[in-house]
Amino acid sequence: MRIGIDLDGTVTDPRSCFIYMNESLGYSIDYHRATEYELHTYTTMEQHEFWKFMIEEGHEEAIYRRSLPHSDVLEVLWKLKDEHHLHYVTARSEAVRPVTEEWITSHRLPLDSLVMTGSHDKINVVKDLSLELFMEDRYENAISIHEETSIPVLLFDAPYNRKTLPEGVTRISTWREAHHQIAHIEKQMILNQR
Ligand SMILES: [Mg+2]
Incomplete structure (x- = not known):
């Protein structure tokens, strides 16, 4: 197939993304209660703003590297x-x-x-x-x-x-x-x- x-x-x-958000960005998201797929919903940022920040600060690559x-x-x-x-x-x-x-x-x-x-x-x-x-x-x-x-x-x-x-x-x-x-x-x- x-x-x-x-x-x-x-x-x-x-759990990888949530671990990164907690350990490297200071959030305290409880994975077992994480009912939203989109990561920006756990922040005060809008989606485009969040990903602009993640990309520009090198966090996007770091999340993938540390998954x-x-x-x-x-x-x-x-x-x-x-x-x-x-x-x-x-x-x-x-x-x-x-x-x-x-x-x-x-x-x-x-x-x-x-x-x-x-x-x-x-x-x-x-x-x-x-x-x-x-x-x-x-x-x-x-x-x-x-x-x-x-x-x-x-x-x-x-x-x-x-x-x-x-x-x-x-x-x-x-x-x-x-x-x-x-x-x-x-x-x-x-x-x-x-
Ligand atoms: Mg997926």
């Missing part, structure tokens, strides 16, 4: 790579490709294909690469990708995405669970083709 994989909160541990990998992601991604084509699809911009590639390789994760959209719109990438499955942590992306392309989506559970899911979008908590789900989805696809 051709699998699309988001980076932040999917390959990286979703923690999601547990078991290393082992599972290498197993998946044996049987599938893996494409990272991130909303990060091309400007941070160097730090992103460096992070992926320094954590010894597979790196064949990395698409940086610079926006939350990943639907065109899903279509252009004919992806057959997508893995995401942002609720709105998971829903829109499934609605617009009909492919199955695995949503990595986080406090900020706990809303009702339609059939075809499956909530998972761990990469081991993702591995099982992918095997299950592949089996169903083969059966449906017969």
Whole structure:
């Protein structure tokens, strides 16, 4: 299968950004109660103002550099790579490709294909690469990708995405669970083709 994989909160541990905000920027966000996806909502800044500050002060790159990998992601991604084509699809911009590639390789994760959209719109990438499955942590992306392309989506559970899911979008908590789900989805696809 051709699998699309988001980076932040999917390959990286979703707590990473909040840890950075608390340790380096002096916030005290309780991750378990972090029901908002957008980081600026935890500050007094508007979204564009927040990201201007993050980029100009070097915090954006630092967050990415210091992100923690999601547990078991290393082992599972290498197993998946044996049987599938893996494409990272991130909303990060091309400007941070160097730090992103460096992070992926320094954590010894597979790196064949990395698409940086610079926006939350990943639907065109899903279509252009004919992806057959997508893995995401942002609720709105998971829903829109499934609605617009009909492919199955695995949503990595986080406090900020706990809303009702339609059939075809499956909530998972761990990469081991993702591995099982992918095997299950592949089996169903083969059966449906017969
Ligand atoms: Mg994400």
